[in-house]
């Protein structure tokens with residue numbers, strides 16, 4: 001199937017949403033957790049988390065348009081300047097999925113989605129106890145993306161929690177042993193299976209077997 005821009009625009013809304021949301025491939029499955037200034041906790045599934053830099057250790061994620069909807073995650077981060085990012089473990093995919101429901105501001109998704117708040121030193125935002133890999137972050141900046149009416153929130157890692165058996169001596173985090181999941185679109189969850197790893201790609205080390213001039 002080949003779809004042009006105008007054919008994409010003319011698709012049924014749900015079909016278009018599903019195609020465009022899945023077409024980029026597997027996205028990381030994370031729960032972003034916050035607490036309002038009044039002490040109401042919030043946890044929301046986000047598939048747009050992205051690594052921005054290692055030094056300083058910066059992570060970003062995209063929040064959807066504000067417009068008509070209340071955005072508790074965004075508001076809480078603006079108020080408290082902190083948040084946590086927690087990998088979705090395969091045992092909590094259903095719980096994680098339903099955090100996307102529009103609960104009232106005064107209601108915590110932790111209480112209705114079977115997830116447990118956990119607090120670590122020097123971080124006011126809650127972590128998700130059921131997640132094995134988690135990060136505590138402090139807010140650094142937010143950037144408006146005008147063309148999509150979305151906002152990228154940038155945070156700096158203050159705490160990193162990774163079980164010892166998941167992190168290798170060189171720092172590589174084995175996501176398949178961690179049982180972290182990937183997301184396609186807005187409702188499909190995938191297991192992550194390690195396939196292979198390769199050394200840092202230097203031009204002189206590219207295998208000659210693909211050289212079309214040889």
Ligand SMILES: Cc1cc2nc3c(=O)[nH]c(=O)nc-3n(C[C@H](O)[C@H](O)[C@H](O)COP(=O)(O)O)c2cc1C
Pocket residue numbers: 042043044045046047048049061062063064070071072073074097099100101102103183185186187188
């Ligand atoms: C699989 C999946 C991925 C999602 N990813 C994002 C995302 O990256 N950014 C976002 O703003 N909303 C995303 N959502 C929607 C939010 O989880 C949902 O709007 C949630 O209610 C936001 O909570 P809040 O209003 O408490 O911030 C996603 C929903 C699902 C089901």
